[in-house]
Amino acid sequence: MVVAVTDGIQVSVEVTYQAEFSSPLQHHYVFTYKVTIENKSQxxxxxxxxxxxxSDAAENLKVIEGEGVVGQQxxxxPGESHTYVSGCNLKSGLGKMKGYYQxxxxxxxxxxxxxxxxxxxxATIFHN
Structure with missing residues (x-):
């Protein structure tokens, strides 16, 4: 889990590789991420x-912008939090994301x- 705090707003992110929805031979890797936004301000x-x-090891930087998160604003x-889960498809098993909320x-x-x-x-790929 990674965490950052800006002006009393804490953002925590947990990532999970979705092996059952991925096809490494077709260069298709699926990840989900759970974000928790906590208002620690007044x-x-x-x-x-x-x-x-x-960004991932197979392609250039991709920028995504839009209103809200998963259809919500x-x-x-103070003291409340909001958690949501979303996903990302990559062409390689190694990538990273970052950004900001307005x-x-x-x-x-x-x-x-x-x-x-x-x-x-x-991507955590296990071989027997």
Whole structure:
């Protein structure tokens, strides 16, 4: 698990290689990642947008941007958290992701970026 804190917002990420959905011979590797966003600040915040940078050993950098996360723009009161699971397909068994969330403080409408720490995606392939 990797963790980063920005302005009182903690982001934790856990990655799992999905061997049963992957086809290494076809250069198709599937990973899921579970993200937990915890509001450790004193202000209510809302997640507005996300930006991901995805790279692997087989291709160049891919950038994904959009509103919210998995179709949601959660609002977090102080002490609350939001967890979601998403996935990523790579052409190699080794990659990494990082990015940020654009958040807004509800009280004054101030927008700020929260770092999503870089995390590794490594296919664990077992041979008999």
């Amino acid at each position: 202000q209510t915040v809302q997640l507005l947008r996300r930006r991901w940078e995805i 959660p609002t977090l009161e 958040m807004e403080k509800i009280f004054d409408g101030k927008k700020f970026e929260v770092v999503v720490p870089e995390f590794q995606m490594i």
